[in-house]
Each structure stands twice: as structure tokens, then as C-alpha cells.
Amino acid sequence: MRLLKLTRTIQEGWNNFCRNGWLSVATILVMALSLYVVAITVLLGVSFSVISKNVQDRISISVYFNPDVSEEDLLGIKENLEEYREVRSVEFVSREQALQELLDGEEEDSTIKKAVDAAGGNPLFASLVVRAHDPNDYDMINSAIEESYFAEKISHINFERNKDVITRLRTMFQTARNVGLVTGIFFVALAIVITYNTVRITLYSRRQEFEVMRLVGASNVYVRMPSIVEGVLYGLAGAMAVMILLGVTFYVVSQLSIGTIPQGKIMSVYFQYFGLILLGLVTLGTTLGVISSYIAITRYLKK
């Protein structure tokens, strides 16, 4: 008996969903738009944090040493620096490596090459590239190096030159994160309100049916359940629609960004996270649909 009622309820919900035609389509569209906005906000947030992580990884302090400092000394200093808690990595770049990097890809008769030749040998310094865990620690690391036992072996540090850029990037990331968080919350709230209202209007247009159902002897549960099934279906259909829409968005963005980001990278992100995004959207969509239906129909069952 319970099973019979359950299958009937699901059948009811499915029939209503199909037979409501345009009303269902409109509800799904609104649901899809809300989910799309939420999905885009979340994805933008995620990719922004990936990018910002990337950029932060590139910030570093290069410490250039006088030409008379031996390689063993430098490796000793490197080990010493690596012991700091704040330091993530120290990379040793020898004079030869520096020259190699400089000349890499230059033409045989390029100006740089001529300049190096004119200097009569390798004019570059050996250096240690220091990276911190937290960009906020560079100031401290810089002064620690300046006051260290090997200070007089240092030719120059490029921190002062990069300092401005580092600080500016840092504030930019913080602002962007806060703005993103606030707009994200705003959009999610908006999506909830819009979906709720749309489902409510859909059910409002059928409120007389609920009365009829009760008059012919349907219990409240029996009136309510099909609408909740409908809510689930709206959520599912909305999530599917958004997956398609997102696929298109990813494709367009990947086409627009040819040359700036490695080709195919953006599309591969879509396919890599397909399951996760779908799961998130289905969960959010059905939850929204069910809660909206439940609240809305309760209003019409008061009596």
C-alpha cells in the first residue's frame, strides 16, 4: 500500500511536470538561470584563487652575490636560509645558469650577445632565489638577509625593486577575494529568492486543484507529495540545462582566450570536473526545488 502510494505520487508528479508544458519550461529556465549565476560565481572564485596562487608562487627575492664568493659558500648560505620556518624554497642559480637563461633564445648576432662578448666573459652574478610561504613575510626575510653574517658577500638584493609590485598584488588579491565573497553570497541569495517565487507562482496557478484534491478525499500528504516530486524534477532539469550552458560558456571562453592560456586547457577543466559540478548543481537545484515546493504548498493546505 505504501509502495503503491509512493509510485503513484511519483507518477503524479511526473505527469504534472509533463502536462504543465510552458509553465514547467518557464520554471526550469528560471531555475537554470539562478543555478547558472551561482555556478559561474563559484567557478570564477575558484579560478581566481588558482590564478592568485599561481602569481603568488612567482613572487621571490633574488639575492645576488659578489663574484669572489665561492660556490661552497653559497650552498652553505642556501642551507642556512632553508632552515627558516617562513622560507618555502631557496634556489641556487650559478653564473653560468644565469648567462644561459639570459642568452636562451637570442639570435647569434643579438645586442645582448654582443654586449656579453664586449664585456669579455660572464658579467653576471650568482644568486639565490628565495620564496616564502606567505607573501607577507618577504619584508621580514629581506631584513633578515640584510643583517645576516653573509651580508657583506651580497652584491645586491632585488627586493626593493619588487616591493611595490608585491604589496600592490597583495592588496589586490585581498580586495578581489572580499568582493567575490560578497557578490557570491548576494547571487546565491538572489537565486534562492527567485526560484522560490517562481515555484510558488507555478503552484499558485494550481491552488484550486489542491482544494479539489482534498474534497475528493486526498490526505494532505497525498496532495503535497506530487508537488515535491515536481520540485525535484525542476531541480534536475535545471541542473542539466546549466551543464549544457556551462559547456557552451567554457567553449566560448576557450576560443576567446587563444594565445593567452594553453589551448584546450579550459575545456579540459570542464570535463575533468564535470561530475563534481553536476553533483553540486543537482544537489543545489533539487534542494531549492523541494524546499520551495514544500513551503509554497503548505500555504494552500492550511485549512
Add this chain to the structure above:
Amino acid sequence: MIVFDKVTKVFPGDFVALENINLTIDTGSFVSLVGPSGAGKSTLLKMIYAEEEPTEGEVIFFNRPISSIKRRLLPYFRRNIGMVFQDFKLLPQKTVFENVSYALEVYGKSDEEINEEVPKILDIVGLLDKMEKYPAQLSGGEQQKTSLARALIHRPKVIIADEPTGNLDPTSKWDIVQLLLKINDFGTTVILASHDKNIVDKIDKRVIGMQDGKIVRDTKHGKYTE
């Protein structure tokens, strides 16, 4: 047997819809309720199917005071009563067959029983060939017959018809009334509220006249007017 025992209904704003109604409707009888709009006919009917509660007094349905029925159990109680309305109250998204079968589905009847019972009832009201149609594809008379079939499907003790012919053409009106008389012949109590003088006169059964919330006359083989 349905008994109204000193029933009074006052709506908010001190509007007295029914005033001290004492009435007994025998099992298996056919009663026509007549009177102008606002006389209290619909309110009286609503009390039988527990859509309205009396402010004072008690309605007793087959020895059971309706006020003693728990709200949760009202849907089960309503299965004793078949209802037909002026506006048909059909579910527009359902076919004729589904509209009728819905009343059995909510009851938890099996598909086999439904497939057996529904065509029988549709045959009685003469809609067997239209059972796959939607209400919008039917005439008013056919919609009312669907509604009547739905009311009959539980084999209820009582049929309540509130202006069932109000929206129909003369031929359909008479079809519906004849169906109601036929149902009554099978032993079902029928309570009909109507404005229609021709119809009430033709039925030639008990007539109860109402005005301003009171019963003003009660005749065994009555006419619409005296």
C-alpha cells in the same frame, strides 16, 4: 440519516448565515434545497462535508457528530460523501478516466480495481467513449457527468449537489437530474441545492425552502414555489 440539531453559523463580521436550523434527512431520500442566493444553502451543505463548522449546534452524520471527527481523519470521512458543484471542480491536467480514478487512488485502491470500477461508472453516466479526453475538450454537460462519476466512484452514502445544473444547457440539465434520480433509486441519499424552478418542479420530491439563513418551508412533494 443526517440530522441538524439547532445549528447556527455566524461568519466574521456578525453575518448570520444559518440560524437555529433543525432538520432531518432520511437515508435514501431525495431532498431539494431551494431559495435565493445568500439564503444559506451552500453553507448548510458545507457543514455536511465538514468544510464549515457550526458556531452553535451539531450536525450528526449517520449517528456520528461531525465535530467529533479529527481533522486528520477528515479526508477519510469525506469518502462517505460524493460532491458535485456548479463549476465541476475537475482537475484540468487529468483525463476523464484519471479524474475519476484519482478519487480511488487516494483511497489506496489497486490498479486492477481501478481499471474495473472506473469504466463501470463511466458507462453509467454515458462517458465511456470520452474517457481519454481532458476536461477542456468536453461540453459542460459532459464535464458535470465526469464530476458526477467521480462523486459516485466510492459508492457514497450521500450525494451532495450544489447547483449542479447552473452552468448547463436545458438538455444537459435534465440529463444530470435524471442521473441523480437514478442514483437515488439505487438507495443513495441525494441532497440537491438548486435555483432552477423547472427542474425542482419536475423532480416532485421533498423540497426545503430557505431564506435568510432559516428554513421557511418543508413539503413532501413540493414545488419550487408554493
